[in-house]
Amino acid sequence: MGDTSAAAGGQRRLPIIEAAIAMTARDGWAAVTMVRLAEQAGVSRQTVYNEVGSKNGLAEAMLAHELGRFLATVGDAFDRHGDDLVEAIHDAVRDVLELAGGNLLVRAIASATRGADTELLPLLTTRAETLLADVRTMLAARVAAYPTGLGDEQVGVLIDLITRAVLSHVVQPTGTPASTADGLAWLASRVLEAPARKPLRYG
Numbered sequence: 001m002g003d004t005s006a007a008a009g010g011q012r013r014l015p016i017i018e019a020a021i022a023m024t025a026r027d028g029w030a031a032v033t034m035v036r037l038a039e040q041a042g043v044s045r046q047t048v049y050n051e052v053g054s055k056n057g058l059a060e061a062m063l064a065h066e067l068g069r070f071l072a073t074v075g076d077a078f079d080r081h082g083d084d085l086v087e088a089i090h091d092a093v094r095d096v097l098e099l100a101g102g103n104l105l106v107r108a109i110a111s112a113t114r115g116a117d118t119e120l121l122p123l124l125t126t127r128a129e130t131l132l133a134d135v136r137t138m139l140a141a142r143v144a145a146y147p148t149g150l151g152d153e154q155v156g157v158l159i160d161l162i163t164r165a166v167l168s169h170v171v172q173p174t175g176t177p178a179s180t181a182d183g184l185a186w187l188a189s190r191v192l193e194a195p196a197r198k199p200l201r202y203g
Contacts, residue, residue, distance in 0.1 A: 013051040016041045017065050020058055025104035032058070066105045067131060071138055073099055078142045085146040085192065090185035093166055097177035100170040109171065135163055148192055158191050 019040040023032050032055070038045040052058040077092035100106045139159045140152075148155060162184055169180050 012041070012043055012047055013061070014065075016043065016048055016051050017058075017061050020052075021062055021066070021105045021108075024062070024108045029059075029108065062105060063131065066103065067134065070096055070099060071135070074138070075142070082145070085143065085148065086185050086189045088142075088146075089162065089188045090181045092181075093162070093184050094177045094181035096166060097169055097173070097180055101173075101177065106170060132163065132167075136160065139163070150192070158188065162188065 016037060020032055020037055023037065023040060034045050034048050034055070037058075038048045041048070048058075052061050073095045074092045077095055078088045080091060081088035136156070136159055140155060143155055143159065150158070165184055166180075169175075173180070175183075
């Protein structure tokens with residue numbers, strides 16, 4: 001994915017992206033126009049175009065900005081558990097789901113997947129595979145630091161399984177972040193043949 005993060009533009013870029021996220025969550029993606037966005041962010045319409053380009057470019061910038069926050073959260077979890085991959089996975093899943101629970105863009109995406117915003121969904125679908133590839137690449141690099149005893153393809157299967165499960169729970173939670181993290185950490189421990197852990201903490 002190209003560098004569409006807030007840091008890639010000027011200092012006015014982040015307020016524009018944040019205003020777009022808030023507007024999308026409140027009014028829907030179809031209601032986001034460059035004129036309204038300029039008014040909301042307190043800049044000129046030309047500044048909005050200079051910073052994010054087209055509306056599709058704005059959508060990509062929003063997604064990249066929020067993805068960066070989620071990846072930083074995952075990185076922090078792995079940093080806390082440099083010698084225990086299962087606990088790193090547990091904390092990463094829990095922390096991502098907790099962050100998603102109050103995330104404005106995630107709410108907008110969840111609404112789009114339920115048919116509430118037909119204009120936003122095609123953009124998300126187009127970018128989904130690229131975003132997932134970015135996540136998998138980051139996770140593979142982090143997992144490689146642990147002695148798993150698994151081959152690269154096997155690690156890839158584990159990462160893909162957990163990533164897709166987390167995304168499913170982000171869009172449509174079926175339990176608390178803690179319980180979901182506990183279950184996925186237990187599953188990872190079985191795949192990794194880690195020493196027996198205590199029973200599910202939130203089962």
